[in-house]
Amino acid sequence: MLFLRHIIKNSFLGMCNVLCSKNKLIGKEKPLQARVERWILLKRNRASCFGSSRASITVETSLVFPVFICVLCCFMALAQMVLIETEVHYAASQTAKVCAQKAVVQQPQNARGVFFSIYEGGSLCENLIDGGKRGISIHSTLLEGEQLQIKAAYTLKVPVPFFSGLRFRKKTTVKRRIFSGYVKHWGxxxxxxxxxxxxxxxxxxxxxxxxxxxxxxxxxxxxxxxxxxxxxxxxxxxxxxxxxxxxxxxxxxxxxxxxxxxxxxxxxxxxxxxxxxxxxxxxxxxxxxxxxxx
Incomplete structure (x- = not known):
């Protein structure tokens, strides 16, 4: 009897030890799982924050980039318009010089022919001037004091999307003295x-x-x-x-x-x-x- 009681007691104590050891292991595993779950949750939060920031950058870019392209097109169009004005003024100046030398002021068609023989135009002229070269009107006038005046009038178009309907009326005037000789102390x-x-x-x-x-x-x-x-x-x-x-x-x-x-x-x-x-x-x-x- 004593021997059987001893065996039962030892078995019970062994089972208790096993249960205690299992409980200890389980108690140790719970904090590790919590940390893992917390780490996974943190990664998810970081991924969601990064994704939202990337999405916000994409939205801002989609809004700013068209505005930047529009401003760039406006500057390019302005440079082209200034170039057209410079070319037309130069051609008008050379026309006045030639007409003053030849005294061709009573025949406006001759001044127009001289102008278009100097001004070649090109694709830029066709795109920016309303009517192309034909849209440039040339007028010559003889003023007092033997002065020849050449006027060139035309209409500029704006080659920018959403602003293509805008028109600007431009005019350039050049004056030259007619080569009719020189009288000393004239007047x-x-x-x-x-x-x-x-x-x-x-x-x-x-x-x-x-x-x-x-x-x-x-x-x-x-x-x-x-x-x-x-x-x-x-x-x-x-x-x-x-x-x-x-x-x-x-x-x-x-x-x-x-x-x-x-x-x-x-x-x-x-x-x-x-x-x-x-x-x-x-x-x-x-x-x-x-x-x-x-």
Whole structure:
């Protein structure tokens, strides 16, 4: 009996130990599973956050990228429009130059032909100008003061999506003086009035509007004519410009002077001719050569 009781007691204790050991193992496994589950949950949360951030970046890109493309197209269109304006202005300037040289101002079709012979246009012109080259109108006008005016008018289109219906009316104007010659002091006599400067020789009876008029300053050339003046009793050698022992190649004398000169810039010659205002000439009449009819 004692032996059987001992066996039962040992068996019961062994079972208890086994159960306790199992409980200990189970108690140790529960925290590990919790950590694993927590790690899996954290990974899922991170994946969902990363996916949402990627989705937000994709949405922002889809919204900003079209705006960026539109702005870029606007800048490119602006550059093309400026290029068209520059080309048209250059062609109009060259047209005015050619027409001014040839004085073709009464025939606008000639100015138009000159313009289109200079301006070639191209695909850019056809795309940006309403009507292409035919949409450019050329007008030439003769203004006062012998000025030629060339006008080029056209309509620009905006080559940008959603703005293709916009139109801008452009105009360029170029002025050139006609090559009709040059008149020295043109308009001087009409504008000066009584304050105009005229020239009067000493003891003269007329006034001159040109200081080099042959009536007040005569240039003598040729050896025979020079010898005649040198041996004349009417004229003496100027002490300022005539040097002894030298024979001048030309002489300058005035109708009312008593000396001959070797240069037109001699101060003695200048003292013989006075510059005065027209209102101060008194009863002197105008010179028949340089002042009559003005």
């Amino acid at each position: 001087e006599y009409e504008e000066a009035g009584d304050n105009q400067i005229v020239y009067v020789a000493e003891n003269g009876v007329v006034y001159h509007k040109d200081s080099s008029c042959s009536h007040i300053c005569l240039k003598i050339t040729g050896s025979a004519a020079i010898q005649e003046v040198l041996h004349s009793s009417k004229y003496a050698a100027c002490e300022k410009c005539i040097k002894k022992g030298k024979n001048p190649s030309a002489l300058f004398v005035t109708a009312y002077g008593d000396c001959y000169h070797s240069t037109l810039g001699c101060s003695g010659l200048k003292r013989t001719i006075k510059a005065v205002k027209l209102k101060d000439v008194g009863n002197l009449r105008p010179c028949s050569r340089c002042a009559s009819g003005r």
